[in-house]
Amino acid sequence: MTSGRGTLTALHLFLVWAAMAVTVPTLGFGLLVSAWGGGAGAALPVLVLGMPLVVGLLVTTGIPVRAVVPQCESLPRRLGWAAVVFFLGTLGVLAGLAAYGGDVDLGSAGTRFALTGVPYAVAAAFFVPGRWVRPGAVAALAAAVAYGGFVGPAQSKQRLHDTEVARYREHAELLYLGAVPDGMEVSRRHLGDAEAEVTSQTLGEPGLRRLLDTLHPLSDAELAELMREEEIGQRR
Numbered sequence: 001m002t003s004g005r006g007t008l009t010a011l012h013l014f015l016v017w018a019a020m021a022v023t024v025p026t027l028g029f030g031l032l033v034s035a036w037g038g039g040a041g042a043a044l045p046v047l048v049l050g051m052p053l054v055v056g057l058l059v060t061t062g063i064p065v066r067a068v069v070p071q072c073e074s075l076p077r078r079l080g081w082a083a084v085v086f087f088l089g090t091l092g093v094l095a096g097l098a099a100y101g102g103d104v105d106l107g108s109a110g111t112r113f114a115l116t117g118v119p120y121a122v123a124a125a126f127f128v129p130g131r132w133v134r135p136g137a138v139a140a141l142a143a144a145v146a147y148g149g150f151v152g153p154a155q156s157k158q159r160l161h162d163t164e165v166a167r168y169r170e171h172a173e174l175l176y177l178g179a180v181p182d183g184m185e186v187s188r189r190h191l192g193d194a195e196a197e198v199t200s201q202t203l204g205e206p207g208l209r210r211l212l213d214t215l216h217p218l219s220d221a222e223l224a225e226l227m228r229e230e231e232i233g234q235r236r
Contacts, residue, residue: 015061016124021117058082085123092119104152179214
């Protein structure tokens, strides 16, 4: 790809991104407000009027690359190209919303708005002939799928776990563990400001005292195992 064609391609993808990053959230907000006030019937006119405007704006972003992208050579072909890009990009946005609803971290509000235009730019990149553009689009798509489907959910799960651990650690005086023989239960714990009570029908006082001597603060690994096995809980 020559320098001139590369510049046109970069401008084209930037225009697609910028146009969609502005208009799609605006359309979505309009649909939300209208549906909130008047239900699905009120949202339908907004959708019917808004979608052609968004697609029409996409058509204009294809004008600078008429000589680079075959699908943008003429107005009828640009209309078809814009419809396909809008459809594919919207699928990407819906996938992002699903990931965000699943507590996948997508950054600040500004970052999320900026990301709205990315699926449309990636979809447009698949139509650009070139040695690097389409592979770059594939790489971007693969990275999005990996983050939204695997990395993001794993991070979300870890954040939830860390939050639960921090909530338990707020009452560290209660987080003690002892070596309890089979058939015995430690019900109430006294050690400094904490209290433990041990009862047994088979273990004498020396054995009970040895058991109390094994009480120790829960390590992170022990706490994690108790949480995983649901052997520990909090009163709500």
